[in-house]
Structures are given as C-alpha cells and as structure tokens.
Amino acid sequence: MTNEIKLFTPATVANVACGFDVLGFCLDTIGDEMTVRKVDKKGIFITKSEGFNLPTETEKNVAGVSALAMYEALQPDCGFEIEIKKNIKPGSGIGSSSASAVGSIFGMNQLLGQPLNCEELIAYALKGEALASGAEHADNLAPVLYGGFTLVKSCNPVKILELPTPEDLFAVIIHPQIEVKTSEARNILPDKVPLKDAITQWCNIGSLVHALHTADYDLLSNSLTDVIVEPHRKALIPYFDDLKANALQNGALGCGISGSGPSVFALTKGKATAKKVSEAFDKVYSDSGINYHIYVSPINTQGIKIL
Ligand SMILES: Nc1ncnc2c1ncn2[C@@H]1O[C@H](COP(=O)(O)OP(=O)(O)O)[C@@H](O)[C@H]1O
Numbered sequence: 001m002t003n004e005i006k007l008f009t010p011a012t013v014a015n016v017a018c019g020f021d022v023l024g025f026c027l028d029t030i031g032d033e034m035t036v037r038k039v040d041k042k043g044i045f046i047t048k049s050e051g052f053n054l055p056t057e058t059e060k061n062v063a064g065v066s067a068l069a070m071y072e073a074l075q076p077d078c079g080f081e082i083e084i085k086k087n088i089k090p091g092s093g094i095g096s097s098s099a100s101a102v103g104s105i106f107g108m109n110q111l112l113g114q115p116l117n118c119e120e121l122i123a124y125a126l127k128g129e130a131l132a133s134g135a136e137h138a139d140n141l142a143p144v145l146y147g148g149f150t151l152v153k154s155c156n157p158v159k160i161l162e163l164p165t166p167e168d169l170f171a172v173i174i175h176p177q178i179e180v181k182t183s184e185a186r187n188i189l190p191d192k193v194p195l196k197d198a199i200t201q202w203c204n205i206g207s208l209v210h211a212l213h214t215a216d217y218d219l220l221s222n223s224l225t226d227v228i229v230e231p232h233r234k235a236l237i238p239y240f241d242d243l244k245a246n247a248l249q250n251g252a253l254g255c256g257i258s259g260s261g262p263s264v265f266a267l268t269k270g271k272a273t274a275k276k277v278s279e280a281f282d283k284v285y286s287d288s289g290i291n292y293h294i295y296v297s298p299i300n301t302q303g304i305k306i307l
C-alpha cells in the first residue's frame, strides 16, 4: 500500500444565496494542492505550508485540527505528515479553510485503507472548520468531498444530501484581494430573523433544490435570493450592489456573496454568458484601484481529486 498521496482540494461556494450554512457547490478551476504522508513517528505534523503565511503548528492550522480529531479517534499505529500548497487565499469566501480541513483527513483515510465513509469524515472536518470560523458548519466542507451541489441536512449527526447539477451551469467568481474572516462575518449577523423574511428564504431554498432536480433554469434564477444574510454582509464587499446589478443585466441567473465574502459569485446557463458576466464584473472593479481575480468555472461534480 502506498505511503503518500497528493491531492487537489477544490474551492467552494457556500450558502448559494438563500442556503446559509446548508447549501454549497464545488468549483473546478481553483483549489489547493496537498500531500499527506504516512510516517513511523506518531502524531500529526504540518511539514510545509506554501503560498500564504499560515501557521504550521498542528493545533493552529485547520488541516491539523481536523487531522488530529480523526487521529485521536482512530489511534492508528503511525503518524502523518501534511504539506499544503495554498492557492486559495485565506479569508476569501471560497472555502480556503474547508479545502484544508477536508484535504488532510481525506488523505489520511485513503492511506489507512478507507475505514471511514464521507459523513464520518465530515464530522472530523467540522472540528477544523470551527477553528477558522468559530462555528461547526459543513456547507463549505461537503462540496469539497462530494463535488457538485450539496445540502447539509444536519451536522450532528452528519447527514449530507447530494443534489444534481444541471449540465449547462457555470459559476463566475470575483475575488477582491481583501480578507474577510468568516468568524467576523458571522459575528455581524443578527440572532433573530423576522418571520416574513424566514418565509421568503425557505420558499427560495425549497424551490432552488427543486430547480436543481428538474434543471429548471427559470426557477433557479427566481430562487437565488438571500433576504437574511446578504443585507448585513454586503457592506463588507466593495461595490457589491454594482457587481450584482451588472451580473444580472448581463444574463446571470443569480448573484450573491460567496460563503462569508468578500468573493461574489454568479451562476449562468452556458459558458458564453459566464464570459459576459465575468466582463461585467471586471468593468465594476477595473478602475477602482482594488486588486481582484476573476474565475470562470464549471461546477466540479467530482470534488477532491487524487493527483
Ligand atoms: N490551512 C488553512 N487554510 C486556510 N486558512 C487557515 C488554515 N489554517 C488556519 N487558517 C485560518 O483560518 C482563517 C481563514 O478561514 P476563513 O476566514 O473561513 O476563510 P475562507 O472563507 O477563505 O475559508 C484565517 O484566519 C487563517 O489564518
């Protein structure tokens, strides 16, 4: 059996407008690379972290925290080294933390002969995600592992539903190079929600799930609205209203905050419209002095990949 595994750990879009903490989908064109290695010395060791200045102490890196939770539960007679090559900027809103939280334990599970199923793995990944965001939510973890669209039915016990991905769907992401910590973006949210907003939101999430099952792009477009979280968080994102208006004017099915921001996502039917929307995003930021990246990506239906 091999002692080393190399992985592509993809970025994700959590929440998908109306599905705060429950919905997410997986991106294809951006992600980190990780190597997980079985070693004789017992313990979890982060031996390399490239790309961004992240801690290599096991307890301070989400990859280490999720790995440690799994390691302590399984107590294998070996240790693991973890190398992380980060392409997803921390605090991006496209699942920088979740890519690492899932990557380490997916790799360990493979090297141990796959003793755990996906939902069991998510239970350990939640421990890593909690280090970054201060809360256990799996909406950005599940798409890394399963690919496509996922719905988190519950975190305790972990229950994940895989949703279908309509064939022509593309995502466009604009990522202003500022950091919004998920923990901070959660702290600004209210504890209570007006009933009329709750009704709108659960109508939207129900119809969005139906739209994915029936590949109904009009219904999908009609459901991609967030009346609960976006009004509070959009202030963290420069020119959010302009980005959204431009995306919708140029044919996007919907547009909203990706994860906890600052990235903004749009979904489109087809690649040509995705290109138009990426140009529309570009127009908003091009003279603003803000550094940014734009990604056009098909929905990644496979999720994490062994390289
Ligand atoms: N392996 C890691 N990958 C990304 N962020 C990490 C990692 N380990 C610790 N962190 C910390 O987690 C925070 C980033 O997570 P978060 O705010 O959720 O960003 P994102 O929305 O991009 O996932 C930062 O404070 C970062 O230092």
Ligand SMILES: N[C@@H](CCOP(=O)(O)O)C(=O)O
Pocket (backbone or CB within 6 Å): 012, 014, 015, 020, 021, 022, 092, 093, 094, 095, 096, 097, 098, 133, 137, 139, 140, 182, 185, 186, 258, 259, 260, 261
């Ligand atoms: N539901 C969470 C999702 C955070 O996703 P991330 O990609 O920003 O880590 C939230 O919105 O707080």
